[in-house]
Structures are given as C-alpha cells and as structure tokens.
Amino acid sequence: MKKIRLYTPGPCAVPEEVLLEMARPFEHHRTDWFKGFMKQVREKLREVVQTKNEVLVITGSGTAAAEAAIVACNPPGSKMLTIEGGKFGQRWGEIAEQYGFDVIRHEIEWGTAIDPKVIADYLKKDPAITVVMLTHSETSTGTLCDLEAIGQITNAAGKLLIADCITSAGALPLKPDAWGVDVVITGAQKSLMLPPGLGFVSVSDRAWKVIESNKKQHAYYLNLISARKSAEKNDTPFTPAHLLIRGLNKALDILLEDGMEAVWKRVASMAAATRAAGEAINLKVFSKRPSDSVTAFSCPEGIKVPDIRNGLQSRFGIQSAGGQDHLKGKIFRIGHMGYVDEMDTILAIAALEQVLYTLGHKFNLGAGVTAAQKVFAERMK
Numbered sequence: 001m002k003k004i005r006l007y008t009p010g011p012c013a014v015p016e017e018v019l020l021e022m023a024r025p026f027e028h029h030r031t032d033w034f035k036g037f038m039k040q041v042r043e044k045l046r047e048v049v050q051t052k053n054e055v056l057v058i059t060g061s062g063t064a065a066a067e068a069a070i071v072a073c074n075p076p077g078s079k080m081l082t083i084e085g086g087k088f089g090q091r092w093g094e095i096a097e098q099y100g101f102d103v104i105r106h107e108i109e110w111g112t113a114i115d116p117k118v119i120a121d122y123l124k125k126d127p128a129i130t131v132v133m134l135t136h137s138e139t140s141t142g143t144l145c146d147l148e149a150i151g152q153i154t155n156a157a158g159k160l161l162i163a164d165c166i167t168s169a170g171a172l173p174l175k176p177d178a179w180g181v182d183v184v185i186t187g188a189q190k191s192l193m194l195p196p197g198l199g200f201v202s203v204s205d206r207a208w209k210v211i212e213s214n215k216k217q218h219a220y221y222l223n224l225i226s227a228r229k230s231a232e233k234n235d236t237p238f239t240p241a242h243l244l245i246r247g248l249n250k251a252l253d254i255l256l257e258d259g260m261e262a263v264w265k266r267v268a269s270m271a272a273a274t275r276a277a278g279e280a281i282n283l284k285v286f287s288k289r290p291s292d293s294v295t296a297f298s299c300p301e302g303i304k305v306p307d308i309r310n311g312l313q314s315r316f317g318i319q320s321a322g323g324q325d326h327l328k329g330k331i332f333r334i335g336h337m338g339y340v341d342e343m344d345t346i347l348a349i350a351a352l353e354q355v356l357y358t359l360g361h362k363f364n365l366g367a368g369v370t371a372a373q374k375v376f377a378e379r380m381k
C-alpha cells in the first residue's frame with residue numbers, strides 16, 4: 001500500500017473535495033456563469049487574505065505574482081530595498097536586478113529575522129528608497145519577521161511595502177490593511193490547499209497610485225493594471241486556469257467555514273506541538289524566530305538529512321523538505337499548511353521518531369508524541 005502524505009511546505013496536501021471539484025466538467029469562461037463565479041471567488045479571497053483591497057488572480061505560481069508586483073511598483077526613478085534572509089527573499093532582489101531596477105539588497109543571516117529598526121535606518125539614511133520588499137514567513141528557513149512593526153515604519157515614512165505572504169496568508173495572523181502592507185503576494189499551493197498554478201496579488205490604494213503613474217509598464221502578461229480592469233468586470237485578461245479557480249472556490253469555502261482565526265489557531269497549535277516534540281526528542285529548531293507555517297529542524301550530528309527524508313518517504317509515504325543552498329544537508333522541514341490537522345501532526349512526529357530511532361539518534365521513544373499530545377490537550381482546555 002502506498003499512501004501519499006504531503007508535509008512539504010508547498011505543494012501542500014489538497015482536500016478530496018477540492019480535487020473532486022476540479023474533476024467536474026467545466027464551462028467556458030466568457031460566460032455569465034463564470035462572471036458570477038469569479039464574483040464569489042473575489043469576495044472570499046478578500047476575506048481569506050483579510051484585506052478590503054482587490055486580490056488579483058494571476059495564472060502562474062507565486063513567483064509570477066511577485067514578479068508582477070515588483071515590475072508594477074518600480075516605475076523609473078524608484079528604488080527598492082529588499083530584505084534577504086533566505087531563498088525567497090533573495091529571489092525578489094534577483095528579479096529586480098534582472099529588470100535593471102535600482103535595488104539595495106540587504107542580506108541577513110539565514111534563520112534570523114530582520115530587526116525593523118534596520119529598515120527604519122535605511123529609510124532615514126536614504127530617502128530615495130520608494131519601496132521595501134520582504135518575505136513575511138521565509139519558508140526556506142522557517143522564519144517569521146515582524147511584519148506589523150515593519151509596516152508601521154514604512155507607512156510613517158510614506159514608502160510602499162510589498163510582502164511575500166506566500167506561507168503566511170491563510171495560515172498565520174495577517175492584517176495587511178491595519179498593518180500597512182501595500183502589496184500582499186500569495187500562491188495556490190501552500191495554505192490555500194490547491195495544486196500549484198495560481199498566484200495572488202492584493203494592492204492598496206497607495207500602491208495603485210504608484211502603479212498608475214508608471215508609464216513604462218514592463219509587463220504584458222503579468223500586468224496588474226490589465227488584471228484589475230478585468231477583475232472589476234469579474235473577468236480575467238487571458239484564459240484563466242479554470243480548474244484551479246474551481247478548486248480555489250472550494251478551498252476558500254473550507255477555510256472560511258472554520259474562519260481565519262480558527263485556522264490561524266490550528267496552524268499555531270500544530271507548530272507548537274512540533275517544536276515541543278522536537279525538544280523532547282533532542283532536535284533543535286533551526287530558526288531564531290520560528291514561523292508557525294513550517295518548522296525547520298537542524299539535523300542532529302551523525303545523521304544525514306537524506307536518510308531522515310528517505311526513511312519518512314519509504315516507510316510512511318511522508319514527503320518532507322530538506323534545506324536549500326548552504327542549508328542543504330543541515331536542516332529538514334515539516335510543514336503545517338494545507339490539508340493537515342492536529343492528528344496528522346501527531347502522525348508525522350510518530351513517524352519521525354521511528355526513523356530517527358532506526359538511525360541511532362538518542363532519545364526516549366514516544367517522548368515526542370507525548371510532548372505534542374500535551375500541547376494539543378492543553379490548548380483544548
């Protein structure tokens with residue numbers, strides 16, 4: 001028997017109902033039916049992303065949505081500051097460079113979060129900076145930054161803030177409007193419980209002003225102005241990814257049935273249980289400021305990451321993630337996003353104990369599961 005159990009921090013497990021929805025016959029998109037359908041999806045998206053702003057649907061993965069935002073928010077004369085503490089933060093600086101935009105790429109140690117004061121200092125020292133871009137939950141290291149504090153700083157300075165919320169929107173507390181996040185980017189295959197292929201961008205009024213002033217729109221396909229024009233008519237500028245949007249509607253229903261507060265609580269519990277379990281079985285959390293959507297553990301000495309991951313996969317069908325770039329072989333990651341719940345977390349911890357035990361790691365078998373059980377039981381009180 002081969003049961004697939006996805007604990008990767010993207011793509012994440014998709015509910016059966018969503019998969020079934022996408023298996024149904026579909027209709028043409030230039031129809032009243034599709035327009036009515038898109039109208040509902042737009043409303044639900046705003047609720048899940050917790051913004052009153054339009055959430056534009058982009059065909060492409062999360063990176064496509066981010067590229068659309070970077071291109072739109074960097075008119076001639078602009079200057080972007082990127083905060084890079086992992087694989088994804090780096091990507092945004094790379095995109096800006098590739099387009100020849102003026103960009104300051106501030107690197108921080110992987111596994112740490114930016115101190116908001118550092119951003120305040122940059123903005124004070126260099127008034128030419130017009131936009132700041134960073135990753136809220138850096139999936140590659142399992143690290144969360146203080147987006148609320150950063151939003152206060154960029155807002156007070158009158159600068160745009162673009163946040164990659166690909167593993168925070170729909171999983172972690174996020175209040176873009178109250179926090180002053182101008183552009184929120186997310187993607188389908190993480191907390192939104194869909195197969196990959198859709199990206200999302202929400203844009204504040206302040207950011208629209210900048211985008212509209214941008215006479216040199218570099219993008220054609222990933223153009224936010226055409227995306228907005230169509231969205232206002234419940235339409236899309238190009239052929240939409242029908243099946244994914246059908247699935248999206250279902251996935252949004254599932255999230256909203258619980259309500260975002262409950263979703264955030266569940267994700268936080270799963271992460272807390274996983275960290276407690278790790279401590280009980282002599283594993284160290286890699287990040288200095290852990291994100292609740294994915295836990296990165298440092299690999300114990302004498303054990304190899306591929307042996308852990310292969311053991312999980314071959315014995316229990318569990319797919320986990322390793323580290324990227326210089327963290328390859330140093331960390332392994334378990335996600336808490338998508339169609340996973342508390343009991344799935346217990347299962348992953350039990351499996352991890354089995355694999356580590358076989359590999360000779362020293363700990364009390366069952367201690368991880370017990371620690372996780374305690375976290376869940378306490379939170380149920």
Ligand SMILES: *Cc1c(COP(=O)(O)O)cnc(C)c1O
Nearest residue numbers: 010061062063088139166167187
């Ligand atoms: C997955 C991820 C991305 C990249 O998204 P793609 O859908 O692979 O293009 C960007 N940022 C973060 C934080 C992610 O987790």
